Amino acid sequence: MEENRTRNLAALIGLALFFAVAVVAVPPLRSATDRARSIYTAGQTEDVLRERNTSAFAQILGEARATAADLMFIKTNRYLHTGVAYVPKQGRDLAIDSVDESKHFSACVGAATQIRSAAEDFRGFLGNLERTVKPYKEASAEHTHTAKTELLPWYRLMTLSNPQYIRGYRTGGSTLASEEKWRQALGFMEEGIARNQGNPELFLLYQTLASFHLRGKTHKGYPWGDAWLDNALKAALKAYELGKIQRPPLGKTGAIAKDLAWSLDLEDDFCFSAHVILLLLREKGDVEGALQYGREMVELAPNYQPIRRTFEDLKKRAEGHADSKEDRAS
């Protein structure tokens, strides 16, 4: 009896010690593991994921994916199109609007469906059966979209399951903003920024944030009034500075400057942020500042025409401004 009691006591003490050590040692171990994984996650850029999701093997495996967030993104795309499965297109074929990620899903009339059309289907009766029992629409027909608000919980879940899923924060934030849920959208994007410090794609979140504030110019419901200009400028500058660290010389596709394999989409987003800075500084009346940035940007991206055009316009304005000053002085 006594021996049993002693054994039980020893077991309890052992267990207490085990958990005491776990409480002290596991949190740093977990964060070290997260850091090690973030190196891998950093390589899983939107382009890499898109390339993987469009590969023939991913198509064969259907919707099986290694990460829950990626799987949910695919599901969300499916729900958006009222269940109709379209063949995902890659990169620039998709007519991506860098201002609004949510447009990723729209404006794709003509996109092939995963279930073949009757004209292209060799399966005859089986093909007809599949088109009848599964959600299907002719590729040439206008896409029907479910209400975007219905999809919002998916973005929340995506980012909960993987806080480094930048794609989820961008699309979710843009969707919230397009539904004029301003404060929620800002909160969502700020949460993404807070949880992705050190993520090489962080500049994309700032770029989306800049786009978000840019809406303030035209949308009456924007709750921060005239502050849209400063807010957008601040976000765009941050996107530009962070993007510059990752961007290889001349934005060469496939090159790696730090942690990211640069792509055309990343280049588009980076140049968009840069261009927005020029436009906002011009809007603010800070032509000198805009010219200073413009010179740097033209050197960085000499082939990006919008920046070049805005820069030329700024130069003309500055010359005109100088002339009028001289006139007034004389």
Added chain:
Amino acid sequence: MNEPLAHERSACERLALSSVASVLAVARLTWLDFLRRKDFYVVAVFMLLFVLATAVVRIIGIDKASTARFLMSAGLSLSHFFAAFLAASFSARCFPEEFDRGTLMPLLAKPISRAAALTGKIVACFLLVVAGYVLFVGANLLALPMTPGQEWTALAQVVCLQTIGLALLCTTAMTLSLYLPTLVSALIAMTWHFGAGLVVNLVKQSVALDHAEGLRAAEGLRAAEWRAMTERLLSCLPDATLLSHTEVFAGAAGHLSGPLFLGLAVYGLAWALLFYVWAVRRFSRMRL
């Protein structure tokens, strides 16, 4: 003075040797028992199908490194999944089946302690599962070449940590099977093995969300304290997903640092040991 000590030592040694012999005998029996069943072969056939498909793809030609990485990642994840399935299925069935068939009493009537019987069964399950896992991984590597950036060190680390994870799964499933029916314990062990990370992540994220602010304010807790408390509580749960780094290898993201690898190995082994001790205690006290 020295003679009795020498005599005692030899008695201890004899006891230890007989314990090891008992464990090995039980392990051998369990190994043979499970090898006679279809589970292992069914799983091996599924794995073989995947490997064959991969080999066909390789013959046709893999044009992109990303495709090769994707296939490698799928192959290694599938190997782990099948091995985990075997681990949960074998370990959770060991004792309930013996109870049902009434074959445990004759075994324990022999000079074999309960601890030795349990250890033997765990050892057999673990070895069989590891053999399966190594076989599956080997078949994958034969079918698919490693791409630039994928390191042997990382592969060795992945296999080592997954093996420890499988040991943890074996002990967890066996411990649960001493309380619950076979299927329930196997399902719980499998679900926790693969889903613990997701649950921990969801809990961690949800306490950091805005709606938790009210709760924190009501309890007079600051955000940082609240997060630290949750983190500590979550540390008391076994999380085998910490040991899964297949993507780090397949995604050609280098390898884990030495201290991190060692820390993770110790973490997995400590939890496996805890479940083993728990199972031994439970089994030793069970009324048969």
